[in-house]
Amino acid sequence: MLYCKxxxxxxxxxxxxxxxxxxxxxxxxxxVLLGVFEPAIAFGVESILKDNHIPYEKFGNLGAAVTLYVGTAMETYRFFVPYGEYRKSVSLVEELTGPAEPSQEHE
Known part of the structure; x- marks a missing residue:
């Protein structure tokens, strides 16, 4: 596996x-991009990462102004974790959501 910085x-x-x-x-x-998740799943992913002391960054795709206007139902969140925690993070997320499809969703 290689990395696009x-x-x-x-x-x-x-x-x-x-x-x-x-x-x-x-x-x-x-x-490294862990995945893109809808709000209900994002809450669970965030909880799992926190509970396992895995550092992460979470970014909304719509932005605060749009989210305030349309609400969070249409928002998606991108989660990034350090490469050293990637495999563990994928395993934890799969326990929550089931196995991932072969290709990641990219925004």
């Missing part, structure tokens, strides 16, 4: 988001 994604030969082939071996602290 611009998109923060794990890739095989080419980044599926930006098309870059300038990939490198991931480092333990590199932030």
């Amino acid at each position: 611009d998109c923060q994604l794990l890739c095989e030969q080419e980044c599926p988001q930006c098309g870059s082939r300038s990939l490198r071996k991931p480092q333990a602290n590199d932030p």
